Amino acid sequence: xxxxxxxxxxxxxxxxxxxxxxxxxxxxxxxxxxxxxxxxxxxxxxxxxxxxxxxxxxxxxxxxxxxxxxxxxxxxxxxxxxxxxxxxxxxxxxxxxxxxxxxxxxxxxxxxxxxxxxxxxxxxxxxxxxxxxxxxxxxxxxxxxxxxxxxxxxxxxxxxxxxxxxxxxxxxxxxxxxxxxxxxxxxxxxxxxxxxxxxxxxxxxxxxxxxxxxxxxxxxxxxxxxxxxxxxxxxxxxxxxxxxxxxxxxxxxxxxxxxxxxxxxxxxxxxxxxxxxxxxxxxxxxxxxxxxxxxxxxxxxxxxxxxxxxxxxxxxxxxxxxxxxxxxxxxxxxxxxxxxxxxxxxxxxxxxxxxxxxxxxxxxxxxxxxxxxxxxxxxxxxxxxxxxxxxxxxxxxxxxxxxxxxxxxxxxxxxxxxxxxxxxx
Ligand SMILES: *Cc1c(COP(=O)(O)O)cnc(C)c1O
Numbered sequence: 001x002x003x004x005x006x007x008x009x010x011x012x013x014x015x016x017x018x019x020x021x022x023x024x025x026x027x028x029x030x031x032x033x034x035x036x037x038x039x040x041x042x043x044x045x046x047x048x049x050x051x052x053x054x055x056x057x058x059x060x061x062x063x064x065x066x067x068x069x070x071x072x073x074x075x076x077x078x079x080x081x082x083x084x085x086x087x088x089x090x091x092x093x094x095x096x097x098x099x100x101x102x103x104x105x106x107x108x109x110x111x112x113x114x115x116x117x118x119x120x121x122x123x124x125x126x127x128x129x130x131x132x133x134x135x136x137x138x139x140x141x142x143x144x145x146x147x148x149x150x151x152x153x154x155x156x157x158x159x160x161x162x163x164x165x166x167x168x169x170x171x172x173x174x175x176x177x178x179x180x181x182x183x184x185x186x187x188x189x190x191x192x193x194x195x196x197x198x199x200x201x202x203x204x205x206x207x208x209x210x211x212x213x214x215x216x217x218x219x220x221x222x223x224x225x226x227x228x229x230x231x232x233x234x235x236x237x238x239x240x241x242x243x244x245x246x247x248x249x250x251x252x253x254x255x256x257x258x259x260x261x262x263x264x265x266x267x268x269x270x271x272x273x274x275x276x277x278x279x280x281x282x283x284x285x286x287x288x289x290x291x292x293x294x295x296x297x298x299x300x301x302x303x304x305x306x307x308x309x310x311x312x313x314x315x316x317x318x319x320x321x322x323x324x325x326x327x328x329x330x331x332x333x334x335x336x337x338x339x340x341x342x343x344x345x346x347x348x349x350x351x352x353x354x355x356x357x358x359x360x361x362x363x364x365x366x367x368x369x370x371x372x373x374x375x376x377x378x379x380x381x382x383x384x385x386x387x388x389x390x391x392x393x394x395x396x397x398x399x400x401x402x403x404x405x406x407x408x409x410x411x412x413x414x415x416x417x418x419x420x421x422x423x424x425x
């Protein structure tokens with residue numbers, strides 16, 4: 001164990017991204033945060049920026065700030081996200097929530113298809129809320145469509161051939177997550193797009209667990225549409241605005257179901273009849289929550305400064321280090337790996353499965369005196385998700401976390417905790 005600790009320290013010393021750690025707020029010295037895949041840490045620049053936006057823009061400039069600072073926030077930040085995910089600046093916009101964006105784009109795709117195509121394809125490991133959105137759309141379109149889910153053999157991966165077997169000339173839409181929320185399985189985006197396009201099917205990607213975690217090349221992989229979250233790996237703040245991407249040539253073919261003024265061609269003409277705006281603006285809805293939108297930018301700047309390739313490189317090294325320690329210390333204690341072994345096929349979190357996963361998480365979060373507080377998260381039924389965020393996770397954090405998990409299980413310390421689940425796990 002101590003050899004691995006020395007190795008962790010050496011890796012931290014050689015780490016070119018270690019300077020980004022101080023860009024984030026660290027309130028407790030002994031807190032190891034492994035949940036950046038659910039809610040990213042607070043960038044120091046965001047606290048300063050929010051204060052300036054509140055005092056100078058809202059407080060002093062008042063309504064004048066719309067023209068000087070606020071009106072172009074959605075597009076400007078969207079364009080920065082575009083560089084992060086391999087799209088053109090006019091193909092991405094910051095707006096609404098991930099679920100709402102998913103709804104809008106899936107609606108647009110189904111409406112565009114007319115009546116011939118009636119299948120919506122996804123997979124059984126997708127974020128359930130995404131599937132609820134499709135179920136709601138099926139109802140909205142008068143139950144003409146049916147949802148088909150590719151099944152997983154092992155609860156971790158979805159075989160490409162299993163997914164492809166559902167695609168045909170009756171399929172209206174394929175929508176999946178690039179990186180799966182529980183297992184971290186990552187689809188080969190380009191191959192999936194190619195296979196779907198062979199049948200004339202548009203693909204809608206959910207990038208929530210991928211953006212800021214793995215390099216994404218939407219244009220180069222032929223992607224049609226995508227949505228994603230900014231409060232996870234992009235560190236945009238609790239409930240921060242999401243983004244959507246629509247390939248340039250597809251934009252004017254998709255209809256936004258919500259005909260509100262910011263989707264209108266000329267919102268400030270106050271014309272009585274709605275006219276769909278052209279381009280990416282047509283997917284906006286309404287007045288943007290400025291405080292939340294402004295807070296998204298520093299986290300994205302940090303990602304761009306660190307560089308997605310360097311982030312991925314470190315994430316791969318860190319997840320491999322974690323897996324080595326898992327093999328030596330945790331597998332013998334009854335843990336099972338809940339993520340793919342093949343680094344190509346996974347994102348930046350690793351799931352460990354254990355029958356007492358919930359209580360082990362509770363023990364990590366509520367340590368006895370002298371032990372570090374470690375925050376991963378739990379996903380039903382038995383997953384402990386360990387989020388690796390290379391901009392602030394160190395190799396020593398990983399070593400200490402595995403050592404602590406080992407101690408908790410060996411000493412049965414988790415038995416001191418209740419199995420009663422909190423509202424948010
Ligand atoms: C986090 C996440 C969301 C979040 O949806 P909200 O609308 O922000 O609540 C959606 N999809 C996936 C795959 C996610 O991981």
